[in-house]
Amino acid sequence: xxxxxxxxxxxxxxxxxxxxxxxxxxxxxxxxxxxxxxxxxxxxxxxxxxxxxxxxxxxxxxxxxxxxxxxxxxxxxxxxxxxxxxxxxxxxxxxxxxxxxxxxxxxxxxxxxxxxxxxxxxxxxxxxxxxxxxxxxxxxxxxxxxxxxxxxxxxxxxxxxxxxxxxxxxxxxxxxxxxxxxxxxxxxxxxxxxxxxxxxxxxxxxxxxxxxxxxxxxxxxxxxxxxxxxxxxxxxxxxxxxxx
Numbered sequence: 001x002x003x004x005x006x007x008x009x010x011x012x013x014x015x016x017x018x019x020x021x022x023x024x025x026x027x028x029x030x031x032x033x034x035x036x037x038x039x040x041x042x043x044x045x046x047x048x049x050x051x052x053x054x055x056x057x058x059x060x061x062x063x064x065x066x067x068x069x070x071x072x073x074x075x076x077x078x079x080x081x082x083x084x085x086x087x088x089x090x091x092x093x094x095x096x097x098x099x100x101x102x103x104x105x106x107x108x109x110x111x112x113x114x115x116x117x118x119x120x121x122x123x124x125x126x127x128x129x130x131x132x133x134x135x136x137x138x139x140x141x142x143x144x145x146x147x148x149x150x151x152x153x154x155x156x157x158x159x160x161x162x163x164x165x166x167x168x169x170x171x172x173x174x175x176x177x178x179x180x181x182x183x184x185x186x187x188x189x190x191x192x193x194x195x196x197x198x199x200x201x202x203x204x205x206x207x208x209x210x211x212x213x214x215x216x217x218x219x220x221x222x223x224x225x226x227x228x229x230x231x232x233x234x235x236x237x238x239x240x241x242x243x244x
Contacts, residue, residue, distance in 0.1 A: 021051045070098050070147040070156065071140050074116040097149050101156030105145065112144055119143045133168075 025047045032040045073094050080087040095109060102109050123139035126132035134142075141161055149156040181192025191199070 017054045018051065021047065021054055025051065065151040067151065068097055068149040068156075070094070070102075070112075071116075071137070071144055073098075074113065074144070075120065075136065075140060077113065078117050078120050098147050098156045101147055101149075101158070102145075104155075105147075105158050107145060115143060116140060 025044060028043055028047060029040065032043055035043075073090070077087065077090045077094060080090060091113070094113075099109055102112065119139050120136055123132070123134060123136050126134070127136075146159045146161050147156045148159055178193040178197070180194045182195040182198075183190075183192040184195055185191070
């Protein structure tokens with residue numbers, strides 16, 4: 001990046017300031033490579049603090065606290081005793097943090113809380129009975145919208161649902177083999193492999209035969225036209241000689 005040429009088209013002042021400061025730090029570090037480490041740190045401290053300030057103008061400092069996730073909060077709520085003080089407190093927190101965002105997105109908090117409870121209970125039962133291997137978090141992710149409240153934000157935002165990863169090896173795809181079936185289910189349009197191959201071969205043979213016949217007919221017509229043209233030219237020459 002050329003950050004030294006003034007008025008360069010497409011140049012970004014903030015980026016150039018960061019790039020220039022990084023170059024300055026590199027030059028200082030190289031110049032003091034044989035100096036005592038404590039002295040090098042002291043020489044670089046001011047430049048590094050300035051670099052941090054310039055970098056923050058381009059990219060804000062990332063939050064140190066995690067975002068508050070609706071599905072995680074609902075999972076915690078479902079684990080509490082309904083009607084208890086902790087349950088009421090958690091439900092109130094969810095309402096305060098996500099209520100307006102859910103309403104703006106066309107969702108009902110009461111319906112989501114109820115569906116979360118039903119979904120988690122069903123998933124837990126299926127896991128216990130061995131009729132499903134879907135985890136509780138995956139079951140909840142599939143049913144409910146994914147809302148998050150970033151640190152310091154006042155309005156929750158809806159995000160794409162989390163992508164799930166397979167935890168079982170993929171099945172090996174077997175090479176297809178043709179059967180000798182000659183069955184035909186006309187209403188469904190299903191035909192046995194052998195019947196389909198024979199029908200295709202018959203249609204292809206018929207098509208080739210028709211093309212061959214058409215080719216012969218066209219050739220014969222072309223020859224007749226050629227003979228007719230020769231005859232017309234010959235008659236024209238005789239007329240010309242008689243006129244002379």
